[in-house]
Amino acid sequence: MxxxxxxxxxxxxxxxxxxxxxxxxxxxxxxxxxxxxxxxxxxxxxxxxxxxxxxxxxxxxxxxxxxxxxxxxxxxxxxxCDFEKQKGCHSFAVCSECGRSKEFVQKECKLETQLPQKLVYKSLSHISEISGLCKQCA
Amino acid sequence: MxxxxxxxxxxxxxxxxxxxxxxxxxxxxxxxxxxxxxxxxxxxxxxxxxxxxxxxxxxxxxxxxxxxxxxxxxxxxxxxCDFEKQKGCHSFAVCSECGRSKEFVQKECKLETQLPQKLVYKSLSHISEISGLCKQCA
DNA sequence: TTTTAAATATAATAATATTGCATTTAAAAT
DNA sequence: ATTTTAAATGCAATATTATTATATTTAAAA
Structure with missing residues (x-):
């Protein structure tokens, strides 16, 4: 679809x-x-x-x-959103030059389990982006 | 200091x-x-x-x-920046209500190693934030 | 076809960010 | 201490981004 x-x-x-x-x-x-x-x-x-x-x-x-x-x-x-990607920790790779981005899933992401309980009571959402140069811009 | x-x-x-x-x-x-x-x-x-x-x-x-x-x-x-925190994958826990935030380090973060090589040639930086309610706001 | 709540356009305004240039200042050199 | 100088700041103007209120239009249910 x-x-x-x-x-x-x-x-x-x-x-x-x-x-x-x-x-x-x-x-x-x-x-x-x-x-x-x-x-x-x-x-x-x-x-x-x-x-x-x-x-x-x-x-x-x-x-x-x-x-x-x-x-x-x-x-x-x-x-x-990339609907193909299933449940997991959704992150984005973003080209710092042109902005082309790609969604990817981290299967063993510990972002939500490792977080400091002192501050965050219940996780609502998260932002996870890594930036670098894509093949075209490198 | x-x-x-x-x-x-x-x-x-x-x-x-x-x-x-x-x-x-x-x-x-x-x-x-x-x-x-x-x-x-x-x-x-x-x-x-x-x-x-x-x-x-x-x-x-x-x-x-x-x-x-x-x-x-x-x-x-x-x-x-929290200078106490040493090298590693720096992330932030942010209260979605009041904004109080806390820097934390993920020792086994795979964000940079798991990223799709197809897009990102060389990692420059990353953003990693998780939002939820802090103890006070919960 | 009619009805109705939801969605949109328009105009105005607010909030956020940037630029160019004259003036000031921190810190190095004398 | 003074002088020098590049760096930093203030100011004014402008650009960009986002929001609000209200009248009008429209998708979809009745």
């Missing part, structure tokens, strides 16, 4: 409407090779059906909440 | 001048319990010797470069 179809399925399951702007953003993210910000996405939307950037912010907020995109901190932007 | 003294030592070693604004920012960071942004720090600077926020941005840039502060992405701000 494609990223777009799977995303639409998830949105419907979570009772969100499938709108023009949401489809358009999904299409941009489906083709993206690097993390995109709201303004980046605005630039990639076809000129004949422009979408207000405020809407894009709101669309991204929903997409992140339902788990179809992931925020990349190394490059301040969003990438589509 | 205190955070301030150790930081000054590092700045001198790296040939940066020890200025009033830099001392003031170090003092704010030394007392901080949560990650602070440039504007947060501006608010904590004594009113009698105000520091321009542009300067604070530049000070923080230098501090991060020489490794005396660490950027926290979960709460968009900076915290002082």
């Amino acid at each position: 494609t990223f777009i179809d799977e995303s639409i399925q998830i949105l419907k399951r979570e009772s969100y409407k499938i709108t023009g702007p949401r489809r358009a953003v999904l299409e941009v993210l489906a083709e993206a090779e690097i993390p995109l910000s709201a303004y980046d996405i605005e630039e990639h939307i076809p000129e004949n059906i422009p979408i207000n950037v405020v809407t894009i912010y709101r669309v991204l907020e929903v997409f992140e909440k339902v788990g179809i995109i992931h925020k990349i901190h190394t490059k301040e932007g969003y990438v589509r | 205190t955070f301030i003294d150790e930081s000054i030592q590092i700045l001198k070693r790296e040939s940066y001048k020890i200025t009033g604004p830099r001392r003031a920012v170090l003092e704010v960071l030394a007392e901080a319990e949560i990650p602070l942004s440039a504007y947060d720090i501006e608010e904590h600077i004594p009113e009698n010797i105000p520091i321009n926020v542009v300067t604070i941005y530049r000070v923080l840039e230098v501090f991060e470069k020489v490794g005396i502060i660490h950027k926290i992405h979960t709460k968009e701000g900076y915290v002082r």
